[in-house]
């Protein structure tokens with residue numbers, strides 16, 4: 001059995017810690033914050049096997065370019081002279097091929113279904129068999145979603161295309177052209193899940209060290225050594241780097257410059273309207289996620305690259321509010337109460353697949369990051385792969401952190 005230091009206490013780090021401790025390893029988690037920040041806390045909480053198409057897919061670059069001109073759109077990339085960002089963009093557009101989507105979709109489906117099986121099985125996760133509606137405001141949007149539904153069904157997932165009356169019946173108040181229903185998708189409340197996860201790992205004997213930033217990694221004869229905030233080396237046989245969007249900067253001194261950017265998103269909570277919303281909806285054209293949580297509804301969206309973490313662009317937030325109110329006019333207001341907008345940095349790889357696995361020339365380290373929009377969905381399956389890696393197994397080659405080297 002190994003002593004394992006997990007760097008990062010987000011959903012990926014904590015699920016990895018849980019699985020490793022269940023397999024008998026001695027685990028310590030180092031988190032920069034207090035296990036209540038990072039991207040895993042205020043997200044939309046949707047668990048989505050239906051999202052088997054990676055972020056890098058045909059058509060997305062053209063759509064992104066169109067969105068760049070609109071300050072309220074769901075996408076922004078801040079121009080800069082950063083050569084790493086330029087390289088990421090180049091690799092991203094290169095990955096946007098049909099062949100990449102066809103190769104990646106079965107893997108994403110399998111990892112998501114494996115994760116959902118775990119969520120379902122673990123009562124403490126608060127998993128809700130909620131389903132998901134992809135709500136389309138235009139006929140063109142519905143036609144495109146119907147094509148995706150066909151692919152989903154070919155991949156063995158359940159999907160149903162609803163015309164306008166069908167969508168209105170399923171989603172009272174919905175103003176749109178139709179929807180696609182994915183009944184197998186699920187939902188959790190992210191902050192409750194994270195609280196429960198902290199409790200679970202503690203009860204399995206994992207040491208949780210808050211406000212303990214790992215400041216540096218270094219190589220010592222083929223092994224990685226982590227240094228804590230007091231500058232002293234951390235005593236561990238194995239390191240798991242699950243530091244979200246900040247993982248790449250930690251790994252650089254080991255001689256590996258993984259392309260990874262933070263993709264900022266926003267969310268906020270508003271009151272349930274009447275008639276109330278029962279199931280989660282993603283507004284396809286506006287990329288807004290609407291997640292009902294009891295008496296409240298969380299609205300989330302946008303992907304901003306190259307902007308400062310924590311900085312809120314109120315025009316994008318207004319874009320989310322406006323889209324939600326237009327689709328569901330029964331909302332009295334969808335404006336966020338003052339000071340309540342949450343933002344998180346999604347760790348984004350250039351091909352939309354996570355990085356899970358080891359690094360060449362480093363004998364004792366597993367990387368687990370890059371889950372972009374799917375971190376909550378894929379965390380349990382990721383933790384199984386991480387634990388396999390620690391025990392000498394290998395991750396699927398499509399997830400190899402060195403695939404762009």
Ligand SMILES: Cc1cc2nc3c(=O)[nH]c(=O)nc-3n(C[C@H](O)[C@H](O)[C@H](O)COP(=O)(O)OP(=O)(O)OC[C@H]3O[C@@H](n4cnc5c(N)ncnc54)[C@H](O)[C@@H]3O)c2cc1C
Nearest residue numbers: 008010012032038039040043044046214244265375376377
């Ligand atoms: C608006 C929005 C909506 C989303 N909706 C969904 C959704 O519906 N479904 C879904 O599946 N996913 C969703 N996501 C994506 C999901 O939130 C992320 O993929 C996921 O949270 C990433 O988890 P993580 O553990 O990799 O990173 P994080 O949660 O960011 O955790 C990383 C942790 O590492 C710590 N850390 C960083 N550097 C160090 C260091 N040097 N030393 C110690 N600790 C360090 C940080 O403090 C942080 O706690 C959404 C994201 C956003 C922004």
